[in-house]
Amino acid sequence: MDLMESVVKSSAVTPHKSKLARTLSKVLHVKSMTGIDGLKNVKVDVNFNNEGNMRNKEKEEEEELKKKMVIEALVSKVFASISTIKASYAQLQYAQSPYDPDGIQEADKFVVSELKDLSELKQCWFRKQFDFDPSPEGAIVTSELKELKSVTKTYRIMGKKFESQARFKDSEIMFLKEKLEEANKQNKEMFDSFNFPNFNLRNESIPPDRNKTQFFFERFNELKSVKAKEFLAFKPKSPFAKFCRVKYLRLVHPKMEASFFGHMKQRTNMVNGGEFPDDNKLFTSFGEMAKRVWLLHCLAFSFEPQVEIFQIGKGCRLSDVYMESVVNVNTNDDDDVAAALAVESEPQVCFTVVPVPSLPLTVITATKVDNVLNGKELFRPVAAVTV
Structure with missing residues (x-):
């Protein structure tokens, strides 16, 4: 019984082993005949995987570039809207003076519209939903054109504003020229008869027995170190006092005096040859100015020959010596x-x-x-x- 079982087992195992042996021998025989190496097949598989990775990388780069273009288009729209708001604000300021209600309403509409667009762009950014028609590149070009138009509008409005300011400055120049002309007339009035002794005042002449230069130099020394108010209070009948009366009555208009003080008592006292006011700031300032003119007059007549005004004319050569x-x-x-x-x-x-x-x-x-x-x-x- 044991012998029979062993024979059956050997007969059952032997065919399987012989089939496996035959298969191995065929493979080894083919390998020896063709020289095919299994490693080469592995290399082919690696190259195939590299090509797939490159395709995936290119797709990722395209997606990244598309995202950048979308963000750039979004930023361009934001800047275009800001430029439009800036131009509208400039228009709003310009329409304030002179008042232009239509211009104000138009600027207000532009500002509200652009603020709505900015709000929509903000929501798109948060939702990550961007829809640029026809493409991000086209949206960028459109935004740049819009921004340039807004900048041009801003410059045009600023140009109008500068023109308005220039016209205002021209009117100011005309007003200042009129004031300058009036001031020159008053200055000429103050220096009227400067070239005559004692400003050609009535009943004022140089004593025949006195030297003219010495006479005026003594007057100069008499007044130079004293305040005009004190000198007038001490000598109300002096030539300098007469000079102050004459010039004050010519230069200070009665209406101006009345508007300052509410009366013209001071003017009446001067006309009647009375005392000068010592507590009046206006006359104190006027007296100090008159004192300087009088001192210059006395000093000019203290020289022999008389002093002349020297003025270099336009176009003369600039001398290094003088x-x-x-x-x-x-x-x-x-x-x-x-x-x-x-x-x-x-x-x-x-x-x-x-x-x-x-x-x-x-x-x-x-x-x-x-x-x-x-x-x-x-x-x-x-x-x-x-x-």
Whole structure:
């Protein structure tokens, strides 16, 4: 019985082993005949995987680029809306003065519309839902055009505003010119008859036995160290007091005096030759101004020959002997101006700032402005004049 079982088992196992042996021998035989290496098949699989990875990477890059374009389009829309709001605000300011209700309403509509667009863009950003028609690139171009139009509108409005300001400045210039002309008339009135002794006052003449220069020099010394108010209170009948009365009545209008004080008692006292007010700030200031004019008058008549006004005319050559430029060529404050002054061989005087007295054998300094390089640069030298 055991022998039979062993025979059956061996007969059952032997066919399976022989089949496996035959299969292995065939494989080894084919390998030896063709030389095929199994590793090459593995390499082919690796290359195939690399190509798949590259395709995936390209897709990711395309998606990333698309996201960037979407964000750029969103930012462009935001800036375009801000530029439109800025232009509308400029229009709103310009429409305030002079008042333009239509312009204000139009600017208000633009602001409200752009604020709504900004709110929608904000919601799109939070929801990550972007719908740009026809494409993000087209949206970017459209936003840039909108921004340029808004900037152009802003500049146009600012140009109108500057034109309005220029017209206002022109009116101010005309007003200031009128005031300057009036001030010049008053100054001329103050210096009227300056070239005559004692300003050609009535009943005021130089004693025949007195030297004219010495006489006026004594008057100069008498008044120079005293306040005008104190001198007038001490000598109300002096030539200087008469001078103050005459000039005050000419320069100060009765209506102006009445508006300041509510009455004209002060004017009545001056007309009647009475005392000068000592507690009036207006007359105190006027007296100090009159004192300076009177001292200059006395000093001018203290010289022999008489003092004359020296004024350098426009276009005269700037002399290094008698004039010194405020702009120092050796300084580095303004290299362009210094170079221009150095290059210009014969700079010319442009206009006189302060005319100066011309005295015999005396050097006086005066402030001048000379013109260099065809009037493009202005300098302010000091002019020294001698006769």
